[in-house]
Amino acid sequence: MTQTLTYVCKLHTSNEQAKQIDHTLQTFADACNWIHETVPKRIRNRLQMQKLVYHDVRDRFALSANLAIQAIRRVCMNRKAAHTNKIKVVEFGASSIPYDARIFSFRERDWTVSLTMLGSRERFELDTGDYQRGKLAGQLPNA
Template sequence: MSQTISVRCKLIVPQELRQEIDRTLQGFADACNQILDTAKREKCWNTAKLHHLVYRPVRAATGLKANHVCQALRRVISNAKAVKQVHKFRPTSLTLDARTFKYRESEQTVGVTLLSGRVWLKLKIGGYQIALLRGQAPTSATLSKTKQGDYYINIAIELDTPPTGKTPKVIGVDLGRRDIATASNGRSWSGEHIQAVRDRFSRVRAKVQSKRTRSSRRLLRRLSGRERRYQTWLNHNISKTLVRDAQAIGAALAFEDLTGIRERLNQKPRSKTERRRTNNWAFYQLRMFVAYKAAIAGVP
């Protein structure tokens, strides 16, 4: 058994290569948007059929390599399956495969194929990433650019997972708004402080949005994603603690089943504030974080 995880590594990009990377990211986004427009117009979401429709015109229009076009096609199809409405793609990331990506452990560098050809970039990583990448031969990655202008590469690796087996011990985890997570071993993460932070994010967003000035729009862009990053950080911390506790005593983890909880709650009369507070915590993300960490640690 194995578990696929993504190792996020910062790239050291020379100034002379930044424009070429940006040009490739823009070309990849243009390819995705052209493929999406064709799929909608032809009402075709079959990968093989859509490939024959878009491959040549997209390559001619964007100048991308063959594998870049194939990856753009896969991204459009996978996004269409994941969400009901696919919006316009932005030049923020580039999907790479075995033909467009190479990792050299001895030099801690990665080879990335751009519009002009392959370039080698150094990784700026610490001991955690080095340990995860040791002995690996990854064949896929995603190059991305942040709002601050930094470049990162998420390298997909396979980790062997120990067999879970059976255990008589179980740590039950109850989920809720008052306490984000309460474990049967006594661990608890109070929702009071978390709720205060989320309410503050909401008030600031509402205040900035009401001004509708150029400076307020810039501020809104800086605030964008801050609450999501806070949720992700906290869910990672909760999941690490739960898995570590279960591994220490050889116990399994059992989560409360929240399937359909939002639909049931939204049928009840509630204020706008209460609806927002109930609906915007990422419980599914927390469960997914626990799932992959538990698989690596051998915790059922």
């Protein structure tokens, strides 16, 4: 089993970039809520769900292909967890987006990350301490 370590790093953003991040988070949450409301509750399989709503999610919310897949994946994971724990899936909030290697990249030479946002890809400078720099040096992290 592989151990996953988590390091928290701040992003240096302009006001415009901060608004774009907030807008992307809210749109992603809206897409998750729409998927959950649209797809029959009994469906928890990612491929079945993807077949039903993928193109609609892309068109309706202007998400990139990978962000649309991540939204579908989040709904599936929450439905599976709710089914296992016998609880109800509540509304999705604008709190986070799971970024993978296709929509996130880290550049060590200038300590920046590149993230796919709505309609564009933005580069952000990282505000890291010596500890984070030491741990991230020479690695290929994901978000």
